Amino acid sequence: MVDLKIQNLTIEYTQSDYVVRPIDSLDVEAVDGELVILLGPSGCGKTTLLSCLAGILTPTAGRITVGDVEVVGLHGPALAHYRRHAVGIVFQAFNLIPSLNARENVMAPLRVAGVSARPARARAEELLTRVGLEDRMDHRPKALSGGQQQRVAIARALVHDPPLVLADEPTAHLDYVQVEDILRILGDIAAPGRLVVIATHDERLVPLADRAIDLAPKAVAGAEPPSRLHLEPGQVLFTIDSVSDFVYTVDEGEIDLVRPRPDRTEETVYTAGPGDYFGELGPLLGLPRSATARARTAAVVTGHGARDFKRLTKPRRMRLPPRSATGQTT
Amino acid sequence: MARLCRGVADVWNITLRNMQFRARQLLIAIVGTALVFAMALLVTGLKEAFKTEGDRVIESIGGDAWVLPAGAARPFTGFTPMQVADADRIGAVPGVDRADPLLLIQQNIQKGSDIKQFVVVGHRIGGLGEPPPEEGRRARAPGEVVADRSLGFDLGETFTIKDRRFTAVGLVSNKTFAGGTPLVYLPIEDVQDLAFNKTPIAKAVVITGTPRGLPREFKVMSPGQVRDDLLLPLRGAESSINYTRLLLWLVAAVIVGAVMYMSALERVRDFAVLKAVGATTRTLVVSLAAEAVLACLIAAALAIGFAQLLLPIFPLPITYTIGTFAVLPVIAVVVGVLASLAGVRRAVRTDPAAAFAGT
Numbered sequence: 020m021v022d023l024k025i026q027n028l029t030i031e032y033t034q035s036d037y038v039v040r041p042i043d044s045l046d047v048e049a050v051d052g053e054l055v056i057l058l059g060p061s062g063c064g065k066t067t068l069l070s071c072l073a074g075i076l077t078p079t080a081g082r083i084t085v086g087d088v089e090v091v092g093l094h095g096p097a098l099a100h101y102r103r104h105a106v107g108i109v110f111q112a113f114n115l116i117p118s119l120n121a122r123e124n125v126m127a128p129l130r131v132a133g134v135s136a137r138p139a140r141a142r143a144e145e146l147l148t149r150v151g152l153e154d155r156m157d158h159r160p161k162a163l164s165g166g167q168q169q170r171v172a173i174a175r176a177l178v179h180d181p182p183l184v185l186a187d188e189p190t191a192h193l194d195y196v197q198v199e200d201i202l203r204i205l206g207d208i209a210a211p212g213r214l215v216v217i218a219t220h221d222e223r224l225v226p227l228a229d230r231a232i233d234l235a236p237k238a239v240a241g242a243e244p245p246s247r248l249h250l251e252p253g254q255v256l257f258t259i260d261s262v263s264d265f266v267y268t269v270d271e272g273e274i275d276l277v278r279p280r281p282d283r284t285e286e287t288v289y290t291a292g293p294g295d296y297f298g299e300l301g302p303l304l305g306l307p308r309s310a311t312a313r314a315r316t317a318a319v320v321t322g323h324g325a326r327d328f329k330r331l332t333k334p335r336r337m338r339l340p341p342r343s344a345t346g347q348t349t
Numbered sequence: 350m351a352r353l354c355r356g357v358a359d360v361w362n363i364t365l366r367n368m369q370f371r372a373r374q375l376l377i378a379i380v381g382t383a384l385v386f387a388m389a390l391l392v393t394g395l396k397e398a399f400k401t402e403g404d405r406v407i408e409s410i411g412g413d414a415w416v417l418p419a420g421a422a423r424p425f426t427g428f429t430p431m432q433v434a435d436a437d438r439i440g441a442v443p444g445v446d447r448a449d450p451l452l453l454i455q456q457n458i459q460k461g462s463d464i465k466q467f468v469v470v471g472h473r474i475g476g477l478g479e480p481p482p483e484e485g486r487r488a489r490a491p492g493e494v495v496a497d498r499s500l501g502f503d504l505g506e507t508f509t510i511k512d513r514r515f516t517a518v519g520l521v522s523n524k525t526f527a528g529g530t531p532l533v534y535l536p537i538e539d540v541q542d543l544a545f546n547k548t549p550i551a552k553a554v555v556i557t558g559t560p561r562g563l564p565r566e567f568k569v570m571s572p573g574q575v576r577d578d579l580l581l582p583l584r585g586a587e588s589s590i591n592y593t594r595l596l597l598w599l600v601a602a603v604i605v606g607a608v609m610y611m612s613a614l615e616r617v618r619d620f621a622v623l624k625a626v627g628a629t630t631r632t633l634v635v636s637l638a639a640e641a642v643l644a645c646l647i648a649a650a651l652a653i654g655f656a657q658l659l660l661p662i663f664p665l666p667i668t669y670t671i672g673t674f675a676v677l678p679v680i681a682v683v684v685g686v687l688a689s690l691a692g693v694r695r696a697v698r699t700d701p702a703a704a705f706a707g708t
Binding site (some may be wrong): 066069070071073075076099102103108110111114116117118119123126127128130131132136175179226 | 360362363366367369370371400618619620624625626627628629632700702704705706
């Protein structure tokens with residue numbers, strides 16, 4: 020039995036000169052045999068979460084339990100053992116080693132784990148036959164179609180018979196015929212004794228899932244009435260990584276848009292003054308805030324819902340700056 | 350060691366396949382490295398030739414030991430004259446079977462447009478100091494010489510040194526020193542005439558037998574000591590050769606290292622994937638090092654062939670010994686390990702999370 024439990028998981032990392040928090044206090048539970056889909060647009064933290072489940076990335080806070088293994092905190096040989104034997108990964112874009120043929124690609128995890136050549140070969144051939152590639156074992160990735168490469172990648176992920184299989188955008192590079200094949204295989208391997216977690220932005224996969232977890236920030240519907248806010252100097256309007264709700268126009272005063280630097284200082288990205296607007300792309304595209312907005316002086320701002328803002332900007336477009344005041348997706 | 354071998358065996362297939370996959374760039378590196386190794390072999394052979402030449406010179410002069418004045422430093426690099434008559438006194442010492450005077454000087458002759466430098470060995474006619482010629486005969490009278498073939502004389506050819514005419518009556522091979530300076534064997538009287546105004550002096554006395562009770566004004570030097578003295582002026586050249594050889598090995602390491610580094614850059618995603626599926630950093634390091642070492646060993650094997658091919662066109666004497674070739678695989682392994690370092694660094698630094706990145 021392998022259950023997955025994610026508790027209060029927060030992942031924060033440094034991107035060149037600013038800090039990003041794609042996952043904030045996430046709680047997930049899934050039970051043995053389920054096919055779980057992590058859904059969300061690019062940048063919402065799906066792949067980051069998979070990296071944590073794979074033991075490749077250490078989260079900033081929180082717990083991940085796979086079966087009876089506490090993944091966060093594993094290190095050294097225990098972590099290597101977990102990566103080798105407890106998790107199988109199907110990478111986006113297949114990520115097969117181009118110099119190895121299909122059989123050798125599947126054998127590779129076994130060989131690096133010290134399994135001798137003959138049993139590794141037998142296991143690889145068994146799995147490749149299982150995914151329907153018994154005739155393509157000697158072909159290098161370049162000589163295989165996208166779907167075939169993905170099947171090799173699935174066989175490689177299953178080579179240690181892991182209880183947890185992670186697939187990152189497994190259908191991203193495939194046509195619909197190949198998608199069907201891959202989903203069937205992934206569906207088949209989600210069976211008692213194994214949990215399959217698929218990260219995808221493709222909502223068409225949701226009906227296949229036993230459990231779908233939407234990692235997209237919850238944007239507001241966009242029909243809220245305009246709200247006028249009075250801010251004291253230093254007062255925070257919204258924080259980075261928070262859910263985007265309103266688009267703001269500055270009526271009076273100045274608003275600083277700041278980002279935290281890795282050294283815990285702040286970088287002011289832009290200071291918006293009367294007539295400027297900011298924070299429009301978050302609500303429009305369903306992305307979290309990419310900066311914190313804080314009043315530099317006493318200020319008055321008006322918040323608009325996304326739909327309301329679009330209506331507002333259409334006739335005014337020529338009068339507003341051609342780009343967002345920040346040029347960012349705040 | 351067993352762990353290392355096991356590690357190599359585990360990743361051998363990945364290593365070998367990568368080498369096949371990048372065969373063209375690896376081949377260029379191997380050929381380049383082989384040429385550099387061949388140059389290193391040639392200069393090693395040159396250094397070895399200095400010793401061989403020294404041995405041949407001493408052997409050609411013959412004798413069991415050299416006798417010099419007690420105050421003389423060295424027979425070749427110093428000059429403390431002794432009388433020719435001393436040879437007879439030394440010859441009378443119990444245990445000495447034969448004693449002949451020897452006089453060594455350097456001379457030049459104009460041959461065509463070239464000025465040829467050579468070393469003259471003055472010997473007693475019929476005595477020690479003159480090797481048996483391979484062609485022709487020994488000197489029987491003043492004015493007759495036995496010369497090394499590299500001087501380009503034919504049998505019977507005459508030449509002039511300081512207005513004196515000499516005739517080549519015998520030819521010998523490989524009687525050179527200091528990287529090809531030929532030896533010419535002359536009667537000692539001719540040498541005394543050429544350099545010392547017919548003064549009957551000698552530089553050393555070559556003897557056979559083991560002297561017992563040699564007069565105190567003399568000392569005995571073994572042929573080995575004499576050879577060391579002969580090679581003394583070449584120490585600077587030997588040192589230069591050592592540095593050149595070291596430089597050539599570094600160049601070889603740079604050639605293979607550059608290719609390994611480029612390969613590592615292209616394989617960052619592979620490393621990330623391998624790490625993500627459980628390969629340890631050690632596994633990747635072993636794989637890269639094995640690849641570089643194998644490339645260097647192949648280059649070393651090729652280099653032996655190249656060195657033989659280059660031998661005829663190399664202008665200096667070269668002597669290859671078993672040791673010259675035997676040490677090459679060891680050097681190849683060291684060069685290979687060094688060459689893999691840049692690539693290894695890249696592999697070590699690769700984050701397995703990079704495997705999750707899209708195309």
